[in-house]
Amino acid sequence: MGRYTGPKLKVARRHNAQLFGASGAKVMERKPHPPGMHGPKSRRKTSDYGQALSEKQKLRYMYGLFERQFRHTFRKALRKRGVTGETLLQLLETRLDNVAFRLGFATTRPFARQMVVHGHLKVNGRKVTSPSCTLRAGDVVEVAEKARAKALAQKNLEAAQTAPPPDWLTLDREGVRGEVKRIPTRDEIAPIANERLVVELYSR
Secondary structure (H helix, E strand, O other): OOOOOOOHHHHHHHHOOOOOOOOOHHHHHHOOOOOOOOOOOOOOOOOHHHHHHHHHHHHHHHHOOOHHHHHHHHHHHHHOOOOHHHHHHHHHHOEHHHHHHHHOOOOOHHHHHHHHHOOOEEEOOEEOOOOOOEOOOOOEEEEOOOHHHHHHHHHHHHHOOOOOOOOOEEEEOOOOEEEEOOOOOHHHHOOOOOHHHHHHHHOO
16 A cells, blocks of 8 residues: 655656646646756756656655556556556556445545545455556445444535546446446546556666
């Protein structure tokens, strides 16, 4: 479980991407340059390696993984058939904590991860406490039969009504449960990073 506790806005500005949700969006609009006293005037050209590293870091921070976890996910994608970059994105997107976030059970990915670790979510009727659990098409995610967990998820669902879940997921608001209809495509994921550069980085 990756839990970053450092300065999030600085990291988001360094990579010029909203890696931790919409918080700090106004600051990034006002300061669209890297942090630091030389940020607005810096003309240093980023090397190919530096650009690829930045793309990897974007995904790692966004999904909340440590380097060892991310590298393990990449190796898993490498062993599967298909385009490695797209497979990597699919593995990240179908993590249990991310699916719970996409369904609206939690307002942020760290919040969704906490719900999983505390045993508030079930997959196909069984309690799962591993945020990295990879879901497949047909898997059903539901909130455990705990009054506090149900109330918390309902509150988050109400707050997320303006942002419906993606098409590859179905949501039953009344039952506080969702289902993975299919594995998302790259276009449906709409990644914030160039996954091809990530593949090149790990292939060096």
